[in-house]
Amino acid sequence: xxxxxxxxxxxxxxxxxxxxxxxxxxxxxxxxxxxxxxxxxxxxxxxxxxxxxxxxxxxxxxxxxxxxxxxxxxxxxxxxxxxxxxxxxxxxxxxxxxxxxxxxxxxxxxxxxxxxxxxxxxxxxxxxxxxxxxxxxxxxxxxxxxxxxxxxxxxxxxxxxxxxxxxxxxxxxxxxxxxxxxxxxxxxxxxxxxxxxxxxxxxxxxxxxxxxxxxxxxxxxxxxxxxxxxxxxxxxxxxxxxxxxxxxxxxxxxxxxxxxxxxxxxxxxxxxxxxxxxxxxxxxxxxxxxxxxxxxxxxxxxxxxxxxxxxxxxxxxxxxxxxxxxxxxxxxxxxxxxxxxxxxxxxxxxxxxxxxxxxxxxxxxxxxxxxxxxxxxxxxxxxxx
Ligand code: XIL
Numbered sequence: 001x002x003x004x005x006x007x008x009x010x011x012x013x014x015x016x017x018x019x020x021x022x023x024x025x026x027x028x029x030x031x032x033x034x035x036x037x038x039x040x041x042x043x044x045x046x047x048x049x050x051x052x053x054x055x056x057x058x059x060x061x062x063x064x065x066x067x068x069x070x071x072x073x074x075x076x077x078x079x080x081x082x083x084x085x086x087x088x089x090x091x092x093x094x095x096x097x098x099x100x101x102x103x104x105x106x107x108x109x110x111x112x113x114x115x116x117x118x119x120x121x122x123x124x125x126x127x128x129x130x131x132x133x134x135x136x137x138x139x140x141x142x143x144x145x146x147x148x149x150x151x152x153x154x155x156x157x158x159x160x161x162x163x164x165x166x167x168x169x170x171x172x173x174x175x176x177x178x179x180x181x182x183x184x185x186x187x188x189x190x191x192x193x194x195x196x197x198x199x200x201x202x203x204x205x206x207x208x209x210x211x212x213x214x215x216x217x218x219x220x221x222x223x224x225x226x227x228x229x230x231x232x233x234x235x236x237x238x239x240x241x242x243x244x245x246x247x248x249x250x251x252x253x254x255x256x257x258x259x260x261x262x263x264x265x266x267x268x269x270x271x272x273x274x275x276x277x278x279x280x281x282x283x284x285x286x287x288x289x290x291x292x293x294x295x296x297x298x299x300x301x302x303x304x305x306x307x308x309x310x311x312x313x314x315x316x317x318x319x320x321x322x323x324x325x326x327x328x329x330x331x332x333x334x335x336x337x338x339x340x341x342x343x344x345x346x347x348x349x350x351x352x353x354x355x356x357x358x359x360x361x362x363x364x365x366x367x368x369x370x371x372x373x374x375x376x377x378x379x380x381x382x383x384x385x
Contacts (some may be wrong), residue, residue, distance in 0.1 A: 121180035227240065281303065305358045317376045
């Protein structure tokens with residue numbers, strides 16, 4: 001429900017300024033504060049607007065960056081610091097310093113926190129899967145290690161985290177199960193256990209499945225199958241995250257709408273979880289975000305080192321505009337839109353799928369200034385008033 005629209009705030013602010021305020025100067029400055037248009041204020045009644053924070057951003061190393069993060073976003077996901085390998089590198093050692101800081105920072109900024117991620121085949125230490133001889137452990141051993149991890153990590157932030165990406169990237173492109181070490185050891189057993197343990201550790205928080213290339217219908221069908229498997233056993237799942245690692249050429253409107261509907265039809269929330277629009281050439285011919293893909297950089301695949309041509313910036317903005325039109329159309333189904341990074345200077349797409357490129361995926365530039373895409377997104381929010 002819309003409580004008060006942005007335009008109304010501006011009009012009220014203007015009127016207050018006009019109608020006999022003794023201290024005009026003071027009134028002006030407080031009104032302009034109130035009327036400041038941001039992403040989080042523009043979409044506050046529609047969906048959360050999130051970003052991913054790096055270690056440096058959690059530490060608050062750069063004041064301008066910190067101010068931007070607090071101003072524009074009402075939700076944060078740790079880009080790396082809660083991943084298994086970072087938070088629990090050895091059986092007996094946990095790194096909670098940065099995750100603790102992240103949660104405290106979010107509380108200070110009045111932002112929700114999304115935990116990322118509990119069961120994922122990447123950025124996970126080998127000890128989780130292996131015995132002292134380096135052989136894969138049996139499923140019961142894996143489950144008890146998973147339970148210990150989930151109890152410890154989820155339990156620590158109980159009541160302070162809105163939801164966790166419980167399971168990340170468990171599918172192949174054809175919707176079959178990825179042959180990860182989790183799967184080799186337990187088949188689909190680990191999937192049930194991850195959700196069961198997460199629910200037990202914090203019954204109030206939301207539980208999500210998250211994956212890339214979810215505009216691919218075979219893959220979203222696989223995600224729907226996972227959700228149904230859980231639901232059939234009475235295990236809770238609240239939402240499915242579509243990682244938005246997309247480019248100027250995909251996804252199509254039809255693909256995106258079809259995926260949103262398939263997820264919503266299960267009664268689950270849809271989340272756009274890792275949004276960035278790649279503008280660089282793709283000679284590797286890959287889509288998605290399989291982080292183990294690694295190609296050699298070349299001049300041809302890195303053409304905009306000295307700046308992005310206006311024509312490409314325009315395409316980038318148009319793509320964001322068309323995506324946000326769809327997000328807004330499905331605002332009753334979409335709970336959150338999270339960008340994967342704050343600004344172009346700190347996007348993982350500068351180093352993936354080839355290292356050392358200059359990419360322009362996000363909606364703030366390297367000087368922390370809003371790009372054309374930002375203006376177009378805000379305009380969608382304004383039009384709806
Ligand atoms: C990426 C981070 O952005 C990088 O800093 C890190 O080096 C690799 O992982 N899918 C996910 C995210 O779920 O966690 C990944 O994040 C990108 C793909």
